[in-house]
Structures are given as C-alpha cells and as structure tokens.
Amino acid sequence: MKQYALKRLFGMIPLLLGITIISFGMMHLAPGEPSVVGNEFNPKVSADDIERLRAHYGLDKPLYEQYWNWLKRLAILDFGTSFSSDGRPVFDKVVERLPVTLWINILAMLLILVIAIPIGVASAVRQNSWFDRGMTIFVFIGFAIPSFWLGLLLMISLGVNLNLLPVSGIHDYSWQQMGFWEQQLDLLKHLILPVFVSAIGGLAGMSRFMRSGMLDVIRSDYVTTARAMGVSEQMIHYRLALKNALLPIITLLGLSIPGLIGGSVIVEQLFSIPGMGLLFYEAVLSRDYPLVMGITVIGAILTLLGNLLADLSYAWADPRVHHGAGS
Amino acid sequence: MKKSILNQPLLFIGGSIVVFIALSALLAPLIAPYDPAMINVRDILLPPSWEHWCGTDTLGRDVLSRMLYGARVSLAVGFVAVGISLLVGIVLGSIAGHYGGSVDASLMRVTDMVLCFPTFFLILAVIAFLEPSIWNIMIVIGLTSWMGVTRLVRAEFLSLRKREFIMAAESLGISSFQLIWRYMLPNAMGPVIVSAVLGVAGAVLVESGLSFLGLGVQPPDPSWGNMLTEGKDNIQIAWWLSVYPGLAILITVLGYNLLGEGLRDRYDPKSSGR
Numbered sequence: 127m128k129q130y131a132l133k134r135l136f137g138m139i140p141l142l143l144g145i146t147i148i149s150f151g152m153m154h155l156a157p158g159e160p161s162v163v164g165n166e167f168n169p170k171v172s173a174d175d176i177e178r179l180r181a182h183y184g185l186d187k188p189l190y191e192q193y194w195n196w197l198k199r200l201a202i203l204d205f206g207t208s209f210s211s212d213g214r215p216v217f218d219k220v221v222e223r224l225p226v227t228l229w230i231n232i233l234a235m236l237l238i239l240v241i242a243i244p245i246g247v248a249s250a251v252r253q254n255s256w257f258d259r260g261m262t263i264f265v266f267i268g269f270a271i272p273s274f275w276l277g278l279l280l281m282i283s284l285g286v287n288l289n290l291l292p293v294s295g296i297h298d299y300s301w302q303q304m305g306f307w308e309q310q311l312d313l314l315k316h317l318i319l320p321v322f323v324s325a326i327g328g329l330a331g332m333s334r335f336m337r338s339g340m341l342d343v344i345r346s347d348y349v350t351t352a353r354a355m356g357v358s359e360q361m362i363h364y365r366l367a368l369k370n371a372l373l374p375i376i377t378l379l380g381l382s383i384p385g386l387i388g389g390s391v392i393v394e395q396l397f398s399i400p401g402m403g404l405l406f407y408e409a410v411l412s413r414d415y416p417l418v419m420g421i422t423v424i425g426a427i428l429t430l431l432g433n434l435l436a437d438l439s440y441a442w443a444d445p446r447v448h449h450g451a452g453s
Numbered sequence: 454m455k456k457s458i459l460n461q462p463l464l465f466i467g468g469s470i471v472v473f474i475a476l477s478a479l480l481a482p483l484i485a486p487y488d489p490a491m492i493n494v495r496d497i498l499l500p501p502s503w504e505h506w507c508g509t510d511t512l513g514r515d516v517l518s519r520m521l522y523g524a525r526v527s528l529a530v531g532f533v534a535v536g537i538s539l540l541v542g543i544v545l546g547s548i549a550g551h552y553g554g555s556v557d558a559s560l561m562r563v564t565d566m567v568l569c570f571p572t573f574f575l576i577l578a579v580i581a582f583l584e585p586s587i588w589n590i591m592i593v594i595g596l597t598s599w600m601g602v603t604r605l606v607r608a609e610f611l612s613l614r615k616r617e618f619i620m621a622a623e624s625l626g627i628s629s630f631q632l633i634w635r636y637m638l639p640n641a642m643g644p645v646i647v648s649a650v651l652g653v654a655g656a657v658l659v660e661s662g663l664s665f666l667g668l669g670v671q672p673p674d675p676s677w678g679n680m681l682t683e684g685k686d687n688i689q690i691a692w693w694l695s696v697y698p699g700l701a702i703l704i705t706v707l708g709y710n711l712l713g714e715g716l717r718d719r720y721d722p723k724s725s726g727r
Contacts, residue, residue, distance in 0.1 A: 140562070141565065141566055141569060144562075144563070144566040145566060145569060145570065148566065148567070148570070149578075152575075152578065152579060152582075266707060266710060266711065267703070267707065269706070269707075269710055270654070270658075270703050270704075270706035270707040270710055271703050271706075272658055272661050272662065272665075272681075272699060272702050272703070272706075274662060274665050274681065275681060275695070275699030275702065275703070278681065278684060278685055278688065278695045278699065279695065279696070279699070281688060282688055282692050282695060286688060286689055293688075384568075384569070384570065384571040384572060385571070385573075387571040387574070388571035388572055388573030388574055389573065391573060391574070391577060391666070392573075392662055392665070392666065395666060396685070406574065406577070407577070407666065410577050410578060410580075410668070413582070418578050421574070422570070422574050422575070422578060425570070425571045425574050426569050426570050426571070429569050429570070429571060430569055433569070
C-alpha cells in the first residue's frame with residue numbers, strides 16, 4: 127500500500143510540470159499585455175515607460191527564461207505578486223479566498239453523497255417503478271439545467287418573493303454585532319443556495335451512476351447464487367450489493383472535482399461570494415497574469431490531489447488494486 | 454422487451470425537441486414577431502402578454518424574438534465547437550490507437566494532463582486574453598473538449614486492431630491512412646456520434662455560462678446566456694427576463710441529451726435500462 131501511494135505521488139510530478147507548461151504557454155501566447163493595456167493612447171506614458179514597466183515585470187526576457195524563473199519561484203510557493211494596484215503576493219490573495227470555495231465544494235460533495243446514494247439504491251432496487259421513472263426524469267433535468275439559471279430561479283422565489291434566504295455574499299450587514307452562534311447560523315443561511323446550486327449536476331450524475339452500479343451487482347452471478355441459497359432480499363441489497371456498488375463512487379468523486387472547482391466561478395459570481403472563483407473572474411477581467419496563472423495552477427494541483435486521494439482510498443477499499451499494481 | 458417501450462421514446466422526444474429548436478433557429482427571421490434589435494422606449498419591461506408572449510426587456514425589445522435569434526447563436530456554437538473537438542479527437546485518437554506503443558503512451562499522457570485542468574478555468578482564461586466573440590468561444594470550447602473523443606476512438610481502435618477483417622486488410626499491404634479511413638473509423642463511429650450529440654448539449658451549456666459572465670456573445674447580439682445577465686440585474690422587478698431564456702437552454706440541452714441516450718441504446722443494447 128505504501129509503495130503504491132509513493133508510486134502514485136511520484137507519478138504526479140510529470141503531470142504537474144505539464145500543467146505548468148500548458149498554463150504558461152497559454153497565457154503568453156495570448157495578446158494584450160498589462161504594461162500596454164490601458165496605456166496605448168495615454169500621452170503621459172512614453173515608449174520608454176512601457177519598456178521600463180516590461181522590464182519591471184520581467185516581460186522583456188525570452189519566454190523560456192520567464193518560465194524557468196516562474197517555476198523556480200513556484201517550488202517555494204512563490205506565485206509572484208499580483209499586477210493589481212495593491213501589489214500583494216498571489217499566494218496570499220488565493221489563500222485568503224480559498225477556504226470559502228473549499229467549504230462550498232466539500233459541502234456540495236457531502237450533499238451529493240447523502241442524497242444521491244439512497245436515490246440510486248432505491249431506484250435500482252425498485253427498477254422501473256414510478257419512483258425510478260420519476261428519478262430518471264429528475265436526473266435528465268439535473269443534467270440539462272444551467273446551474274446559474276437554477277440559482278437565479280431560487281434567488282427570485284426563495285430570496286426575493288418569499289424572503290426566506292439571503293441571495294448574496296456570505297455575511298449579513300449586521301455580522302459584526304452578532305454573537306458566535308448567530309454568526310454561524312447566518313453563514314449557514316448564506317451557504318444553502320450556493321451549495322445546492324453547486325451540487326445539482328453532480329447529484330444527477332451520481333444517482334444515475336449509483337443506480338447502474340447497483341443494477342450491475344444485483345445481476346451478477348454471486349448475487350444470483352446468494353439468492354438461490356436463500357439469502358433474504360434485504361441482506362442482498364443492503365449488505366452484498368451496496369458495498370460493491372459503493373466502490374466506483376470513490377473514483378467518480380475524484381473525477382467530479384474539476385467540474386466543481388470550475389463551476390465555482392459561476393456560482394460565486396452569481397451569489398457574490400468572495401471565494402477563489404470570484405477572484406479568478408476578476409483576475410481574468412483585469413488581465414492579471416500572475417494571479418490567473420497562480421489560480422489555474424492551484425486549481426489543477428487541487429484537482430490532482432483530489433484524484434490522488436480518490437485513487438488511494440480506492441486502493442485502500444479494494445485490495446485487488448495495489449496487489450496487482452505492477453501491471 | 455422493456456427496450457422497445459422504454460427506449461424508443463428517448464429517441465423520439467429528444468429528436469423532436471432537437472428538430473423543433475433547429476427549425477426555430479433557422480426560421481427565426483420569418484417567425485419572430487418583432488425585430489430582435491428594435492428598441493422601443495414606450496414598452497420597457499412589459500410582463501408577458503398577448504402582444505409580447507415572453508415580455509419585453511429593459512430597452513423594450515421583445516424577449517421571444519430575441520430568444521429565437523439566440524437559438525441561432527447557441528446552435529452555431531454547439532455545432533462548430535463539437536466539430537472542432539471531433540476533428541482533434543478523431544485525429545489524436547486514431548494515431549494513438551493505430552500506432553500504439555510509445556506514441557500511444559505519450560498522447561494519452563497529454564490527454565490526462567489536459568483532463569486535470571478545471572476546463573472552465575482554462576476556457577475563461579483563454580477567452581479573456583482573446584477578445585470575447587462568438588468565433589473565439591467556438592474555437593476555445595472545441596479545443597478544450599476533445600479529450601473524451603480521443604479516448605473513445607483510441608479504445609475502439611485498440612479493440613478493432615485485433616479483429617480479423619482488420620488484420621486481413623493490413624496483411625494485404627493497405628496503407629495506414631487507407632486502413633484508418635476506410636475500415637477502422639467507420640466501425641468506430643457509433644460511440645463517437647453519441648458523444649458528439651451529448652457534446653452539443655455540453656457546448657450549449659458552456660456558451661450560456663460564458664455569455665452569462667459577460668465573456669461570451671456580447672450585447673446587443675442576443676444569446677440566451679447574456680439575456681440571463683439582464684435577468685439577474687432586474688431580478689427584483691422582472692422575473693420573465695430570467696425564466697424564459699433559461700427554459701430555452703434547459704429544453705435544448707435536454708433534447709440533445711435525450712437524443713444522445715436514445716442513440717446509445719440503439720447502437721449498444723447492452724447499456725439499455727441503465
């Protein structure tokens with residue numbers, strides 16, 4: 127197991143390098159430089175000034191040198207400083223925004239698991255029942271619904287019309303005056319809609335996946351054998367089948383991470399949540415190279431770590447994986 | 454037995470929706486009740502009525518007419534983006550699956566790498582560095598969604614390579630290109646077509662998301678996504694600006710998804726009922 131984990135960990139290094147090369151190349155092939163943008167027609171900014179700005183940000187060096195310098199700093203978690211007027215380190219900016227985004231995504235994932243697994247199991251056990259058909263319709267709609275539209279509808283109905291939930295930000299105006307528990311309750315109320323909206327696509331996918339996994343197991347030979355030997359249906363469904371059908375869920379969770387992280391841009395923009403997604407959106411609009419690059423790389427690293435975690439838990443849960451790891 | 458009752462409806466409903474949306478897009482200039490760009494200051498923010506079925510927006514433009522023209526944008530982006538991703542995916546997948554060995558290993562490594570990116574981040578970054586326009590969106594969505602097709606084509610090729618008719622063609626000395634083009638690809642098309650249909654749905658969703666963020670199709674050109682931005686800005690006073698364009702996206706994506714699932718059941722009966 128330890129050997130397998132180490133092997134996987136080292137396997138990440140070329141992937142990481144590839145990721146940095148792709149993001150770096152992409153940013154620098156694109157037109158529009160921060161030292162030029164907004165200054166082209168400004169009579170007070172001479173060509174010399176622009177050159178000085180370029181030199182200041184290291185943009186005058188050859189591309190491979192810029193990449194190498196950036197990579198060296200990356201190794202010590204130095205993502206450079208933001209081009210924006212506050213000029214703060216990218217890493218600090220991201221780290222202060224990251225917790226909200228992580229919380230929303232982790233809560234969304236938990237919500238997906240807690241709701242989708244029972245739905246999938248119940249649909250499979252009662253295949254072609256009304257419940258199963260109803261859930262199939264829900265799944266198709268869940269796949270097709272644009273998350274930001276669902277968010278808008280919920281904002282209109284629950285927020286504006288019924289005035290039940292807050293529709294923007296993560297704190298109420300009176301946050302400062304609240305007691306500790308009041309603050310937690312307020313935070314929770316602000317997170318309900320964003321978490322639900324982030325989860326909707328995964329909810330549909332996961333319940334569908336769980337259903338087909340259960341059906342596979344229920345139809346397998348060893349379940350038929352167990353049934354022939356007189357094992358009760360209860361026992362078959364909830365002891366034998368569920369355990370085996372749960373395994374692939376781990377992998378699917380790992381695969382859903384890029385979608386969740388990418389989706390946080392839209393969800394955070396919609397609900398004005400000060401997380402990494404909104405930061406990225408603002409960085410993209412202001413062409414803040416270091417910030418865009420830093421967040422892209424951090425997002426990709428988070429994805430890689432998520433996948434690694436998923437693979438390791440899979441190997442831990444299913445001994446067949448690492449015993450046959452040589453192949 | 455269950456198949457004929459349960460699966461054909463998918464194909465039928467999905468197909469009907471797809472045809473309906475395609476016709477509305479094609480015939481938009483003929484059936485739109487108003488000029489989608491006509492500003493009318495006297496009719497600002499009218500709720501749905503017989504004159505304006507889906508109401509009017511902040512400039513007094515007819516929402517239904519704008520939605521019909523928006524359908525053109527969504528479908529154009531969907532088809533062109535999927536076309537690009539198919540082209541890249543089929544070429545890379547064929548090369549990897551046909552030549553195998555180190556070519557295959559390195560191509561698959563690159564594919565895994567791109568899969569690690571949160572795709573939406575990648576798209577957003579590129580879009581903001583290029584000017585947001587309908588062409589750039591098509592290209593960027595296409596270039597960030599080929600990985601699935603590549604894997605699919607490669608897997609089909611790997612299993613096809615062991616089939617007798619392929620080995621026969623190969624031993625007759627046919628060129629690699631001929632072999633791929635005439636024998637392997639046609640036999641691998643089934644799953645590729647299904648993933649293309651599902652891909653249109655995905656591209657429509659991504660386009661609407663980008664336009665909603667203001668990084669896609671730019672106003673005054675109507676797109677379902679940028680109409681929803683206006684809906685968000687007027688969320689307190691005009692629900693119809695949010696409800697109808699979103700419904701159009703939902704129905705379109707649903708249609709392509711149903712069609713894709715229906716086709717999948719047809720070519721691969723094993724997967725039915727899942």
